Amino acid sequence: MALKQKAVVKAASIALDRILKYADKDPEKNFVKILDYAEKIIGNGLYPIENIEKMKKAAMDPSNIYTQLGKGILRDIDRDIVHHFLITLGIEGGYFGTKQVRANREKYKCNIPWIILFDPTSACNLKCKGCWAAEYGHRQSLSYDEMDSIVTQGKALGTHFYMLTGGEPLIRKNDILLLCAAHPDCAFMSYTNGTLIDDAFCEEVKKVGNLAFALSIEGTEESNDFRRGAGAYRDTMRALGLLKKHKCLYGISVCYTSKNFSYVTSDAFLDAMIDAGVKYAWYFNYMPVGHTADKALIPTPAQRKAMYFWLRKMRNSATGKPIMVIDFQDDGEYVGGCIAGGRNYFHINSAGDIEPCVFIHYSDANIRTHTLLQALQNPLFMAYHRGQPFNDNHLRPCPMLENPDALRKMVHETGAKSTNLITAEDVDTLCGRCDDFAYEWAGVADEIWRTTKHPKTYTSYYRDGEKGLRQ
Ligand code: SF4
Incomplete structure (x- = not known):
């Protein structure tokens, strides 16, 4: 893994731990706070933040099925498992992997x-x-x-x-x-x-x-x-x-x-x-x-x-x-x-x-x-x-x-x-x-x-x- 990638994964991992701590305490109550925190971290250029804005709006509406699903994941799934999947799919695969896949498609035709x-x-x-x-x-x-x-x-x-x-x-x-x-x-x-x-x-x-x-x-x-x-x-x-x-x-x-x-x-x-x-x-x-x-x-x-x-x-x-x-x-x-x-x-x-x-x-x-x-x-x-x-x-x-x-x-x-x-x-x-x-x-x-x-x-x-x- 390249050094920059390693550093980003480590930083994201530490930040994600902090986010998930809120979830441990009270996922229902802290759901919007968690998204606030995610916005600060994600806004560092890894991903556009418009989707987080939409999620925050939706999070205010308890009848929204995605709010219910998000809260359910935080409530029901082991914190280390959530952490692993967000990092592997979101950062390793979703960000760095996608870049590498696209470059290799061009390289190998x-x-x-x-x-x-x-x-x-x-x-x-x-x-x-x-x-x-x-x-x-x-x-x-x-x-x-x-x-x-x-x-x-x-x-x-x-x-x-x-x-x-x-x-x-x-x-x-x-x-x-x-x-x-x-x-x-x-x-x-x-x-x-x-x-x-x-x-x-x-x-x-x-x-x-x-x-x-x-x-x-x-x-x-x-x-x-x-x-x-x-x-x-x-x-x-x-x-x-x-x-x-x-x-x-x-x-x-x-x-x-x-x-x-x-x-x-x-x-x-x-x-x-x-x-x-x-x-x-x-x-x-x-x-x-x-x-x-x-x-x-x-x-x-x-x-x-x-x-x-x-x-x-x-x-x-x-x-x-x-x-x-x-x-x-x-x-x-x-x-x-x-x-x-x-x-x-x-x-x-x-x-x-x-x-x-x-x-x-x-x-x-x-x-x-x-x-x-x-x-x-x-x-x-x-x-x-x-x-x-x-x-x-x-x-x-x-x-x-x-x-x-x-x-x-x-x-x-x-x-x-x-x-x-x-x-x-x-x-x-x-x-x-x-x-x-x-x-x-x-x-x-x-x-x-x-x-x-x-x-x-x-x-x-x-x-x-x-x-x-x-x-
Ligand atoms: S060949 Fe393509 S469209 Fe057909 S089942 Fe597989 S992935 Fe789906």
Whole structure:
């Protein structure tokens, strides 16, 4: 780490400690004071302070959901964990990492990600319908040294945020804790079914401070256990209770399907999650990937449309709920469409194959034969780089689900191989499951796109010329 960066991180750390002391005393009463203090520190040129001004105004309004969420984080989450995440995501990754990522994109003329996902293992102790991990069996794992190398290489590119997917990552919980301790300048988040979370593990999580969770859950007990198996709901609620007791940072991961849509978007579900201390909910559209995929589970165009408006209602400061709700398929307008192929993230499976996205199981590079930078410059990721955005309507972002011809073309032209760990999945078969949905959604999505306002996106494309589409 450069000396200046070290000095800034240290100064920010000391200042943040002072801010959080207020929170320890009385988070409710001191919330505005905390923002006042943050304004003084943040106003040193690291970030513009307009957002703090807006937050201070909102903080005066107890009915504002973001005020409730902010106070809830200060009240419910362990102070060291809040400290770690603000420093790793806000300063190491958000400020210095972003600068480094942007410089490396120009230097290497390829995508450089802000986040890297990897699967510590393909093993999973559940067998959820339609989950590719259920097909992979219990055969593949990354070694500790390989995981450490991924993070070390990533940091050299500017990446400070790592998400653990699988399989069930917590089958490797001891190695994960070691990895978090070895890289205190990074934030880690593990997707998990929660079954392996216990008191002793929560205590270790508090010691490292830089590990958060997203627990898989899909609505009520009935809708959840339909896909995840009998007893899964009860196990997840038990894990949420433990994480709450130990003041860990955690959210949920919700795969929404045509079958569970009404359950996972119900007030009852979100209210139960808020009561369980959940601070964020990542929603994922069901993707028909793998040999057991069922295309009837893809949410219908009418459900996707309802999802678009429901999300915006839930995030509205007056009509929403104190939980951060994000759907990667319907929120493409904030990030300029597809973020895969290293544009903002990529995925490494438990066999070391470097894939564009957690849902796109094709690759032309492996961590055992390529560096991360080489993979980013290989034909498949460069095809993403050139092709993004795959659609100018960011409600149709995906080269598989909404633009299946784009994935067919990239895989055929680059010669990327299927990385399905059991039997190769032909790209034409996979994309064939998406053709009907892509066609039916196009008209609905275009109508929404024409009739609603869209934010300016924060990320760039590098294929655009000076007068082109660069955003
Ligand atoms: S490939 Fe599809 S699912 Fe993956 S990030 Fe891009 S749009 Fe999302």
